[in-house]
Amino acid sequence: MTAATLLMAIAALESEALHRRTRRGGFVPQLAALHASRFAVAGLLLALLWALGR
Numbered sequence: 001m002t003a004a005t006l007l008m009a010i011a012a013l014e015s016e017a018l019h020r021r022t023r024r025g026g027f028v029p030q031l032a033a034l035h036a037s038r039f040a041v042a043g044l045l046l047a048l049l050w051a052l053g054r
Helices: 002-023 029-052
Strands: none
Touching (some): 002 029
């Protein structure tokens, strides 16, 4: 649960960085992909923990 929470926090920080860069006119596809993958991993981890009942 701690790992999933940490991944979500990191993804939220990356989301803010992505929005700042996009507002300045420089979209960074690598950052967007990393951001999406962190949310996906955290979501899968949370779903797995929920399914296991922990």
